[in-house]
Amino acid sequence: xxxxxxxxxxxxxxxxxxxxxxxxxxxxxxxxxxxxxxxxxxxxxxxxxxxxx
Numbered sequence: 001x002x003x004x005x006x007x008x009x010x011x012x013x014x015x016x017x018x019x020x021x022x023x024x025x026x027x028x029x030x031x032x033x034x035x036x037x038x039x040x041x042x043x044x045x046x047x048x049x050x051x052x053x
Contacts (some may be wrong), residue, residue: 001033001034001037003022003024003030003034003047004022004037004042004043007022007024007043008020008022009012021044022042022043023043023044023045023046024043024044024045024046025045025046025047025051026045026047027047029033029047030045036051
């Protein structure tokens with residue numbers, strides 16, 4: 001969740017819009033918190049396997 005919070009902070013400082021799409025890439029997997037955030041539609045989690053589909 002720290003990664004998602006950091007991305008949100010960056011968007012609030014550098015972003016220009018009101019609606020953002022967040023993507024987090026990982027080759028090692030994701031925490032339960034990030035998986036739950038994805039289920040709620042807050043973030044899209046991309047694995048290395050997803051890149052090769």
